[in-house]
Amino acid sequence: MGDIKRYIVRRTLSFLPTILGVLVLTFVISHIIPADPVRVWAGGYKARPEIIEEIRRRYHLDKPLYEQLILYLNDVFSGNWGVSPMSKRPVLVDIAEYFPATLELSIVSGLLLTIIGIPMGLIAALKKDSFIDHAIRVVALIGTSAPAFWLAIVLQWIFYYYLGLLPATSRGTPPSIRYTGMYVLDSILTGDVELFIENLKHILLPSVTLAFTGLGIIARVVRNTALDVVSSEFIDFAKARGLQGLQLYRHILKNSLIPVITVLALEIGYILSGAIVIETVFSWPGIGLYAVNAINSLDYPAIMGVTLLIGLIFIFINFITDIAYAVIDPRVRL
């Protein structure tokens, strides 16, 4: 286990430059803006020069670039992600308000993805080259090829407009006590069954949409991994040693974990970026909706805040994945 501790320390250190790089990248992106956002924030062409100057100063736009970068880094680390010109509030406060909705949506989609995608892949592997295998492949391909926002609209049309089974927009009703800001979880925690069902109904369409687009990739990876592992020499040898049942599955499962974890981590990225686009369709008040509104009103601090947040989340997930690799596979720990 000492190996693993050392590995975690080393990995943490090697992630620091990446985090720094990501910060520099977001800084660069927010400084290539050709349109003059200051003028827009100040109220368009009629804005008074003093006000423009004032805004310029407040956002340090009058300083040289390297100084701006240092100020930016300092701000990011001290929790000052800028003030959104639209909401007139600090971006981090806005994000704290919108993020639980996105987190909830991502968790539910991720769960759906895992509990449907992995069995789908296993079935496809078990019934290799059968009708079911081909059917799963086609469903998978359609999932990866369909634009999520269009799928969202089609599902709304079927389940809301045509069948009248599920609500098409909004998150439902917030429970009386806010524990996590996630309605479904909070309604369980407050013990409100009716509210739980209502909120679950609301989250169903958006989460199914997001999950469906990634289902194919998971199922394919699980299928191919399972086939590879089962036909490997060490499983053959394990059988030759008389292992069966649980003892045998232990080897198969553990060896299948790494590719599956890799693709799951990748899927979280897809879910997050998918959420940005489809939240608008479902009027889901998460950071996606926040970001799209920000784009339409040229609210750059908000856009960069969301970008940075997702980048950091993604780095964190990659970090966790790397550690999971090391826990599973001793060869990684070197």
Add this chain to the structure above:
Amino acid sequence: MRWSQKGSTVLNNLRMLIQLTNEWKLILLVIRKSPLTTAGLVIVSGFVILGIVGPYATLHDPIMISVTGALKRLHPPCLEHPFGTDEYGRDLFSRVLYGARVSLVAALSVMVIAVPIGVLLGLCSGYYGGIVDEVIMRITDIFLSFPGLVLAIALSASLGAGLTSAIIALAVVWWPGYVRVIRAQVLVVKEMLFVEAARAIGVKTSKILFRHILPNSITPLLVLITFDFGSVILANSALSFIGLGAQPPIPEWGRLIADGRRWFPDKWWYSFFPGLAILITVLGFNLLGDGIRDMMDPRYRRSIEMKG
């Protein structure tokens, strides 16, 4: 001496020709054996052809709003307008057809920018190793630290809405994938005997890279490009769906879906058909990519050759 050399060149060319015809035979065989790959090829060819000739082949003007058209606002699909009409009475079929060109241009431009950059950096990174490799891979890692679409959205938003900025944003997001693939391939090919031999007899580095290493990395490159063509079309439509990318009156597919949402759910055709166009096009590229990958996989090749 010279004569025999010439003879051997002719022989070599002949051998290569035979190899090439065999390759084509194999490809034809795969197409025969795998209807899905064939479907992919048909869709992709159809898309490319429509992208080129589509705008000239439409019965109605896809962009201009005509006076007579105003009488037919939001008309449901009929014989004259198979995809219905939009709120200005424009024929949606013509607009979707025109959209094929926008998607084709966008995806092609992204590839033309991203692939050479990625390939070049990948070649350098893999071949030189050391500090060059370290720097290039670090930068690549940073770009890969974002989910692609999120970075593209941020960039495109900063550059200002428009097709050009969307293309630049997508190209910036898509090159790192090629660095990874080419680098991995170079690391394998580099150790092969013929490259060592070329180096030993003093062939120039640039020649080794482009004449010997790159051609051997073509297969995974081709597969990746095929898949990415689809992904870029998908990402581009997502950008224009949220208001970035191509601006009206240019009929971009994602934009059409967004415009159609205003009339949802009564005028369902407005959003439905552009989305179907995206789905089918991207599906075509994915099917083709799958097919090419299978074709290049020695295990699969063997089974096909055995069957054939």
Add this chain to the structure above:
Amino acid sequence: MKKILEVKDLRVHFYTYNGTVKAVDGVSFEVYEGEVLCIVGETGCGKSVTARAITKMIRSPGKIVGGRVLFNGIDILELDEDQLSSIRGKTITYVYQDPSAALDPLYTAGYHVAETVTAHSVGMRIREALRRAVEIFHEILIPDPENRVKSYPHELSGGMKQRVVIATAVANYPKLIIADEPTTALDVTIQAQILDLLKELKGRYGSSVVMITHNLGVVAEMCDRVIVMYAGKIVEKAHTERLFENPLHPYTKGLLNAVPNPYRKTMRLESIPGVVPDMINVPEGCRFRPRCPFATNACLIEPELIEAEKDHYVSCWLTSKVGQQ
């Protein structure tokens, strides 16, 4: 001597796109208590398939289509998967060719041995079994066994890994060890050590060994009796010394002329002309006919395996004619 295993008319077919490969086509032999039996032949002659078929370890597209494998009077090929598992790794064990591929990279060396022990002893905990693993590591001369059981396969050398594989094979005091080219994947310097170890363990545990190899040196070093296989069939079967002194089948002669023979002085090494036949379109009659320098029209009919001299069987028209004269 007591027979512990009897293989009768074993047939294994592989169903491929091209057609049916009769990888093992009517093979019969027996293994006596405490002996080492070698099966030699070129790659693709069916020797490995034969070895795996003994405990029904044949995978699709392969299928055992006929024959019997009698072990302690029961036909193993009639057993169900549960019963087979209780035999595999306990009474009949395997040593695979490539230890790097045979060991699960995610588990320690000791765990491989321990789980093989617990799989066959009801109620034994893995912790107890790990102590047994240390004992076995000690017995098979793995240095520093207490720490080596905690090593992962990638931390061990090829020879060490093969010792771990052998440890799993002897952990449950087997009656029969089937070693499928146990030294082929190893360094030449390690090969002799592994062979010595197998010989010694065989004596200590009183097990019989079936050794699959293409290396006649290994045969001379290890084996009491030899079976020579060619294209899915047995062409010759004899005691090792007899086979080296007096090979009867042209193929065996060819094999022996291709390597320095410890029992006979040869002037120069020769190779056998031609290649192993395409196993789908097997030559009619004697399968060695196309490569055989002595082939006649008689060889268009398949020869039977007959006893040419005491305990020396051969399947060749040449010998039977010699026998008749």
